[in-house]
Amino acid sequence: QQPVQSPQAVILREGEDAVINCSSSKALYSVHWYRQKHGEAPVFLMILLKGGEQKGHEKISASFNEKKQQSSLYLTASQLSYSGTYFCGTEINYGQNFVFGPGTRLSVLP
């Protein structure tokens, strides 16, 4: 079952912050975050496995809620290079049923 992502699209000015959400109706085994630029392959950002987990660094980080049904990706002080489509990918079971969300298109303007 495909996870839900919100917002569908967001436009920012350089230096602004953004939050992208990914939610599932079922508890998840893992959440993956990827960024894809137009015409390119998706690039891995991070994986979250544990409820309540937060990881990443100062500029790009993510959290996974305690129920393991929602994850959020935080983009702080955005840069032009952050532009692209962000996908979350989720797994309900160990090594199975991996599904990408519909994506969130992020545009960072100068």
Added chain:
Amino acid sequence: GAVVSQHPSRVICKSGTSVKIECRSLDFQATTMFWYRQFPKKSLMLMATSNEGSKATYEQGVEKDKFLINHASLTLSTLTVTSAHPEDSSFYICSAREDAAGNQPQHFGDGTRLSIL
């Protein structure tokens, strides 16, 4: 590290032709490889998952006889689009993962843009 090479990057061919796409993990052993199809401005749609030495697991609605997948070694998987027709035109992209568990990332190839005339 973790480089995945996908070839060819672009194919243009006539209707009825079979097309083979290769996906290689260059610096790691890929227990699992995934094949996706992506339409413009859409998400990646999983077509099938393959584990080395096993038959591929196809997603619902994906024709096994149309999209033949072979994962003969830990570094190579191939997707063959048999008797391709214009509706098969799309962006096909593979990914490879080092083990079957969910705590390893998928590393993606650069994709193959397939155009059937």
